[in-house]
Every structure is written in structure tokens, then in C-alpha cells.
Amino acid sequence: MFPLKVNDDFLVAEANAKINLHLEVLGIRADGYHELAMVMQSINLSDQLKMMKSEHNNITLKSNSSEISVGDDNLIIKAAKLLRNKVGNTQLGVDIELKKNIPIGAGLAGGSTDAAATLVGLNKLWKLNLENEELEKLSEEIGSDIPFCISGGRQICFGRGEILEKIKFDKFDLGLILVKDPSIQVSTPVAYKKYKEQFGHNYLEDDKDFEIKRNILRSNNWSDKSLLDNRKEIQNDLQKTVCPMAPEVKKSLKILSGLPGSNLVSMSGSGPSCFALFKNYNDAKKVLKQHVNDFERAGLSAWACSMKSNGVQLGNEFT
Numbered sequence: 001m002f003p004l005k006v007n008d009d010f011l012v013a014e015a016n017a018k019i020n021l022h023l024e025v026l027g028i029r030a031d032g033y034h035e036l037a038m039v040m041q042s043i044n045l046s047d048q049l050k051m052m053k054s055e056h057n058n059i060t061l062k063s064n065s066s067e068i069s070v071g072d073d074n075l076i077i078k079a080a081k082l083l084r085n086k087v088g089n090t091q092l093g094v095d096i097e098l099k100k101n102i103p104i105g106a107g108l109a110g111g112s113t114d115a116a117a118t119l120v121g122l123n124k125l126w127k128l129n130l131e132n133e134e135l136e137k138l139s140e141e142i143g144s145d146i147p148f149c150i151s152g153g154r155q156i157c158f159g160r161g162e163i164l165e166k167i168k169f170d171k172f173d174l175g176l177i178l179v180k181d182p183s184i185q186v187s188t189p190v191a192y193k194k195y196k197e198q199f200g201h202n203y204l205e206d207d208k209d210f211e212i213k214r215n216i217l218r219s220n221n222w223s224d225k226s227l228l229d230n231r232k233e234i235q236n237d238l239q240k241t242v243c244p245m246a247p248e249v250k251k252s253l254k255i256l257s258g259l260p261g262s263n264l265v266s267m268s269g270s271g272p273s274c275f276a277l278f279k280n281y282n283d284a285k286k287v288l289k290q291h292v293n294d295f296e297r298a299g300l301s302a303w304a305c306s307m308k309s310n311g312v313q314l315g316n317e318f319t
């Protein structure tokens, strides 16, 4: 998408999916959420949201996907209403069209990134001039992964996922192959609940212990080179719980591990999507092309993706 040159009444926001390069569950918080230590990475699998200012004061949503609700429970509507309330002007209206490409219930933050795009897009369309940091803070109220999705790239995320520490370089050249069995979705609350049942007895309780873990993450080198050279595997704690529950995850990891040149293999978020990292985007595209029949036979949807150094991007046409 090109730099923003929008007509005043209309814009398009591109919302990138994310993968987890690390997901560690540290403990449970007083508010019932889990205390996490993660590294998240934006990828070039994205949804597009077309936003048109409207004369009426309604917020409406249409989508090309029949799998999602377009009612008040959709995070896009929640985000738009949250923003309107924040600035105290419930007269602001918008018609939104969502072109959904990111699979749903996949561990790729599809709903969260749509909410992030709504906040960034409407901030511009409604001329509210809020800073991204203000949008991030606001977005915590409706979802833990939304703050990351606003500026995206590769970031270390603590707390519920909303405390962000940018990694100090921004050129990410790795490629990946992402797979998902279209017949299943994993519910994030169920994954965390089961994880707690299985591993809750090992949770850390003291913030000092959390901080020791956070410092380990901060001192790790999260560059592409270091990921490929030094890491034996990507840690995703939820994989320990979801993998035995969902044979599709095991199947995905097995097929990814067998690909030539696949370096690190992991589940993303609470699954069931899984990915393998490659030296670069071209390698990932080549390997996907060579193995397209294998994925098909295994009943897996597959994408070759690149890493993105940004989250939401604004433009003025659908790609």
C-alpha cells in the first residue's frame, strides 16, 4: 500500500496478522489473566478494512466472510464504539467493509488486528489526532493482543501481552510457511484454562521472579540471524496443552519439520496454526510451491509469508 493520501471521507486500513516467536506463561494475575512473556512478529498475511465516513451516526460492518459475526460482539464494532466514547462524540458514524484473509480462531490475532486497524483508521478518518500510544492504551480494554497489532513489527510483549518493548532493529528478512487445518479452531480462553489445569502448580507467584524471566527475554538476541543460528526450538508453552488436544497441530508440526530448509517450527499463539521459518521469503515461496500437493493431501491450508516491520498501514484502495 502507498503512503496515505486519502480522500477525506474514505480510507483503507491494512491489518497484519502476527505469529509468536516466543510465548511463555509465567503465572496468573489478580485479574484472572495470565502473566506472559512473548515475542510477537507481524507478517504479510493481512485483512483489509474499507472505512467510509457516514452522515448517520451508526457504525455498520459488512464482511466477505460468513464465518464471523458483524454484530456488536465483533471487535471492529467494539473498537469503533470505544473510540467514539473516548472522544465523547457518539454522533460519529462509519460504514466498514472487511475483506477477511486471515483465518479465524487460528492464533494469528485476526480479530485483534482488525480492531487495531479500526482504531488507527478511524483516528484518521474522524480527525481525532490521538497518538498511537493513546490508541494502544485504549485498546487494552477490549483485547490483550490489540496494542501490539497497532504498530506491530517484532516486539517483546509482557503483562497480558499489552506491555510492549520494541526490539531495536527493524529489518526482518526471514520467510515462513504457515499452515492451518481449516476444519478446526482453537478457543484462546479454553487453551489458557487447560494450560492452568495442567501446569498451574508450577506458576511463578512473585513479580521479582517474573522480572527475572523478563530480563532473560530482554537480553536475548532476537535478530533473524540469532533466531536461525542459536535457537534449537521456539518456546510456545501453550503448544504443550494444545498439541495433545488437537491432532491437527501435531500433523502440521510434523509436515513443517520435514520441509527442506525449514529451520524452526512452532505453533502460533493458542493455535492451531503452525509455522516454519526459512532464511528468506523467496525460499519459503519456493518450498511451498514444491510441496503444495503434500499440504493438500494433509488437508492443510498453507501460505508463504514474509515478516513485516509494521502493524496497521493506511492507504486508499483495496489490494
Ligand code: C5P
Binding pocket: 032, 033, 034, 035, 036, 142, 143, 144, 145, 159, 160, 161, 188, 189, 190, 192
Ligand atoms: O484479551 P483477550 O480477549 O484476547 O483474551 C482472551 C482470553 O484468553 C481471556 O479471556 C483469557 O481467558 C485468556 N487470556 C489469558 N491471559 C492472557 C491473555 C488471554 O488468560 N494474558
